[in-house]
Amino acid sequence: MIHRFDCDPPINNINHAYTISQSSLYPPIPNNCVEEDLCGGGPPGYPDCPIKAGYLIKPGQQSICPDLIQVVSFKDTSFPVNSDVLLAFGQAEINSFRANPARYVELENMGYCSTTSCYCGANVPLYFLDGILPSGKQDHLYTTSLDEVMAVNNNPTIYFGTFMGIKCYIWNFNAMSYCGMSCIG
Numbered sequence: 001m002i003h004r005f006d007c008d009p010p011i012n013n014i015n016h017a018y019t020i021s022q023s024s025l026y027p028p029i030p031n032n033c034v035e036e037d038l039c040g041g042g043p044p045g046y047p048d049c050p051i052k053a054g055y056l057i058k059p060g061q062q063s064i065c066p067d068l069i070q071v072v073s074f075k076d077t078s079f080p081v082n083s084d085v086l087l088a089f090g091q092a093e094i095n096s097f098r099a100n101p102a103r104y105v106e107l108e109n110m111g112y113c114s115t116t117s118c119y120c121g122a123n124v125p126l127y128f129l130d131g132i133l134p135s136g137k138q139d140h141l142y143t144t145s146l147d148e149v150m151a152v153n154n155n156p157t158i159y160f161g162t163f164m165g166i167k168c169y170i171w172n173f174n175a176m177s178y179c180g181m182s183c184i185g
Contacts, residue, residue, distance in 0.1 A: 056111025131161025
C-alpha cells in the first residue's frame with residue numbers, strides 16, 4: 001500500500017512524502033508528519049474517493065503482468081529549504097533522476113503500476129499536481145481523488161499548482177490476487 005505523509009517545515013522541509021515500506025522516515029516527532037490516505041487526508045475526505053488506499057505490484061513480481069512501469073521515490077535536495085519527495089514513473093524518468101545524484105537521492109523502489117486503465121486489473125487513477133506551497137516550497141501531490149485535485153488546484157492560498165494529469169493506474173486491492181483478470185471496480 002502507498003502511504004502518503006504530510007510533513008510540515010521547517011523541521012525537515014518536506015511536505016508530502018510517499019512510501020511503501022519506509023514509514024519510519026516520517027515520524028510525528030520531530031518531523032511533524034501525519035499519515036494521510038491517498039485521497040485527501042483524513043475524514044471526511046472527498047466524496048469521489050471511496051478507495052482510501054492504493055496498491056502497486058511488488059518489486060520482483062512485475063513479470064506476471066508485462067508492460068507495467070516502475071515507480072521509484074526520490075528526494076530533491078537541490079535547495080535544503082525546498083527539499084521535496086517525488087515519484088518517478090517509468091525507466092526514462094527514473095534514469096533522468098538517477099543521472100543527477102547530487103540533486104536527487106533515491107529513496108525506494110516502490111513497485112509497478114499500469115499506464116492503461118484496467119490493464120491487469122489496475123483501475124484507480126493516480127493524479128498528479130506539481131505545485132508551490134505558500135512558503136514558496138515545491139511540492140508534488142499524488143492523489144486518487146479528482147475532487148482533491150480540483151479543490152487544491154483552485155485554492156492558491158494553500159497550493160499554487162499545475163494539474164499534470166494521471167501518472168498511472170494503481171489497484172484498490174492486493175494486485176497479486178487479481179493480476180490478469182478483467183477490470184474490477
